[in-house]
Amino acid sequence: MLPPTDLMRTSALVFSVTLCFSLGACDSGDKAPKADPAADAKAKEADEKKKRVEAKRLEREAAEKAKVEEAAKRQAAIDALLVLPEKMPKKLDKACKAASEAEDAFMLRHFEGEAVEKWNAAKSSQLQMGIATCKKLGSIEAAACQVNALESAPTEMKKALPDLKRGCMEKFGKPAAPPK
Numbered sequence: 001m002l003p004p005t006d007l008m009r010t011s012a013l014v015f016s017v018t019l020c021f022s023l024g025a026c027d028s029g030d031k032a033p034k035a036d037p038a039a040d041a042k043a044k045e046a047d048e049k050k051k052r053v054e055a056k057r058l059e060r061e062a063a064e065k066a067k068v069e070e071a072a073k074r075q076a077a078i079d080a081l082l083v084l085p086e087k088m089p090k091k092l093d094k095a096c097k098a099a100s101e102a103e104d105a106f107m108l109r110h111f112e113g114e115a116v117e118k119w120n121a122a123k124s125s126q127l128q129m130g131i132a133t134c135k136k137l138g139s140i141e142a143a144a145c146q147v148n149a150l151e152s153a154p155t156e157m158k159k160a161l162p163d164l165k166r167g168c169m170e171k172f173g174k175p176a177a178p179p180k
Helices: 004-025 037-081 092-110 114-137 140-152 155-172
Strands: none
Touching: 037 140, 037 155, 092 114, 092 140, 092 155, 114 140, 140 155
């Protein structure tokens, strides 16, 4: 048997030799890995596609935001017109007739050509229906609001006629009686 120090030296020697051989079997790393052009092209294409998709998403979100802001501006302009005039009419019949006359004046002032011809052809029935709806609603305030809104509306609001009329009815109309 060997003395303990010799045994330790022998073990260390065996360990060193084993380590050297195992390190020699490993790749030294001197060679650089070859670049795969197909993989690089795919990665680049995927990256570009990702950027395009992100750009489209941002563009779509911006368009949606602009649309929402435009709708909010339009609604604010409509709401600004939905006010009562300083001088209120006393009778519902006169208020409803004034509302229908204001609608006619609105159409003639803001539209021209074929649109006016169509309006003039259907005007009598449209105005009669407007008067009937106004009387059925039974609100002098709603009729006065319509007159004020239609007379005050700028040309940019010419397509907002239904919104103006409906807004006045919703804002100043009397609540419907509960069904019996």
